[in-house]
Amino acid sequence: MSEQKILIISHGHPDHSKGGAEVAAYNLFKEYERRGLDTVFLARTDQPSHGGSAFSTINSEREILFHTHMSDFFLFQSGNKKHVWQDFRALLQRYQPTVVHLHHYIHMGLELIREVKNTLPEARIVLTLHEYLAICANNGQMVKPGKQMKLCYKSSPTDCARCFPERSAADFFLREKYIKSIFDLVDVFVSPSHFLIDRYKAWGIPEEKMVMIENGQPEVEAPRPRPLADGEVRGRFAFFGQINPFKGVDVMLEAFKLLPEDIKEKVHLDIHGANLEGQTEEFQEKIHDLLEELDDLVTLHGPYESHEIGRLMEQADWVIIPSVWWENSPMVIQESYNHGRPLIGSDLGGVGEKISKNKGGLTYKGRTSSSLRSVLMEAVSCYGAWQDCRNAIAQPINMIECSKLHLECY
Structure with a gap:
């Protein structure tokens, strides 16, 4: 060798x-x-x-x-x-x-x-x-x-x-x-x-x-679960990646828009992503309209450096991968598992292959905001759903x- x-x-x-x-x-x-x-x-x-x-x-x-x-x-x-x-x-x-x-x-x-x-x-x-x-x-x-x-x-x-x-x-x-x-x-x-x-x-x-x-x-020390206030649920969601039509950010935002009011009071979505300004004017307008409708339910943070991923995931309960195409193996899947964070993902392509209840996450019917809405409600409302998914996470290959x-x- x-x-x-x-x-x-x-x-x-x-x-x-x-x-x-x-x-x-x-x-x-x-x-x-x-x-x-x-x-x-x-x-x-x-x-x-x-x-x-x-x-x-x-x-x-x-x-x-x-x-x-x-x-x-x-x-x-x-x-x-x-x-x-x-x-x-x-x-x-x-x-x-x-x-x-x-x-x-x-x-x-x-x-x-x-x-x-x-x-x-x-x-x-x-x-x-x-x-x-x-x-x-x-x-x-x-x-x-x-x-x-x-x-x-x-x-x-x-x-x-x-x-x-x-x-x-x-x-x-x-x-x-x-x-x-x-x-x-x-x-x-x-x-x-x-x-x-x-x-x-x-x-x-x-x-x-x-x-x-x-x-x-890389081998990292997975952050502890996010501390919860009295009566708080595991309702802090995060997205990491490019903001373009193939990544399904619009589907994700529409799913949050469909949530019942009592669930909206319990959740928040942090979007860590770049290149929205490089998309078509029509797509940018669609995203900004959805963000405006969702108001303080969603925070758009912009781009991040790879070395920041641990600190950012520490603040999340779930990571969402809403891709609308046949993703191969987005790095964020392994990054999430490496940091002990359960996933919610589309059932398309390699994402559906790597996420399930017995693999550390939940899947929904890809490209369908109503299906994602149902899974979001399950993640927040079902006692033990987060812990069950977290317990099922297998340490990714180093x-x-x-x-x-x-x-x-x-």
Whole structure:
């Protein structure tokens, strides 16, 4: 194992981009460093570099920023081919990794995978899949374009062309062939959920190439349950994540709006989330209208740093994940369990896979505010519901065990 040289590639550095995939990739890198493994972390950035160089360092010489971009989001092709066949190739030749583990290809280009195979044909290529980008051209969500955001269960060139009438079925047929030709070069695909594995198997990835490894968590001391005042119930709810149409914040707010008045007096919702200002004017208006109607029942706190998660969860009884698409394995699930906080989540995709009464939470019919309303009432009104869910929480996999499972793939 000591002879291995590992290159981890991410589409962002957590210092600049707070997504779960970026954090998962970086945590793995830091654990490998802790174990004394020869590891380099390469993270794409949209920030300009000094002197126009493709690379710069951050924090240490082992953390490298890749100043590049994609020009074609349909075929995931690099916007600067020279960055691939000259700069990235030179980096591979310099470090000579025996394993290249990509946690994404978005914003960099699928060509990176082929360049690894061409430059270092003996290197093992591992790709962690975080959503359905290869399958679905609608931001990898497997949700049909339009206001209703109808769920998609399986892709086909004909159906995809209906979603994007500016492209032909032939375009989507060739897109699939091209992406699969690159994926054929990958030795192992890692997924944090069985649900995503099933989707990619149905799409054509061989089952024997896929392995499920949950996102590892740092070891923390879980905060004690929130102290309750006399007569108070476990009615403090929290949301953590991006505020966009796919995360279901509007469904969550509508559910709180539907609560009976006597229940509203017992509950509060804290929203810790970013990027509302980056959404469409229509969506922003909808969220602000709901917030205004709910008045002091809801507090919008804005973005947070990853190191603040423990302090913020300490103030919550329940964490809500109201996603309206087929989430894979949002990091907040494991973060909540790691901090001893039960979950209430949609029954869609990987969220439904990881949340249930015997797994530390409650689920409701996804995309349905009335169903969430019922579960919220159960969480507040049923004596022992919170304690039962908390007792059922299994300690999530830590970074030590997570890194061991990944090393077995290498």
